Amino acid sequence: MNPTILVADDDKGIRDIFQVLLGREGFSLDLKADGDDLLADRFKLPDLFLIDNQLSGTSGLDICRHLKNSPHTRDIPVIMVSACPDIGILSKEAGADDYIEKPFDINYLLRLIRGYLQKRKPVRNAG
Numbered sequence: 001m002n003p004t005i006l007v008a009d010d011d012k013g014i015r016d017i018f019q020v021l022l023g024r025e026g027f028s029l030d031l032k033a034d035g036d037d038l039l040a041d042r043f044k045l046p047d048l049f050l051i052d053n054q055l056s057g058t059s060g061l062d063i064c065r066h067l068k069n070s071p072h073t074r075d076i077p078v079i080m081v082s083a084c085p086d087i088g089i090l091s092k093e094a095g096a097d098d099y100i101e102k103p104f105d106i107n108y109l110l111r112l113i114r115g116y117l118q119k120r121k122p123v124r125n126a127g
Contacts (some may be wrong), residue, residue, distance in 0.1 A: 053082035
């Protein structure tokens with residue numbers, strides 16, 4: 001079974017890019033257009049979260065804090081994605097495991113994702 005990545009990004013074009021690029025690499029994807037389901041814990045547990053910092057109506061950093069404070073998701077890696085030059089500091093303060101700045105190099109992103117997935121056993125339950 002392929003690792004699942006939950007991607008939260010309000011830009012459909014970015015979600016489509018992630019779907020094509022990450023799907024081609026063999027990852028299963030759960031795509032979210034906003035953070036509402038994440039804040040309400042309405043999702044299947046993924047193996048990794050990839051969260052945009054600026055979601056419509058919700059801060060990706062607030063979602064990250066929520067995930068890292070929940071006993072069900074605190075051990076699942078969270079990678080923040082942002083064009084914000086301060087995302088490194090902000091994501092660390094929110095408890096994210098890592099971050100990547102837009103525009104990003106897809107090969108670097110894939111190395112980052114694979115590195116975090118290799119550090120933990122995949123989740124196989126239905127959250």
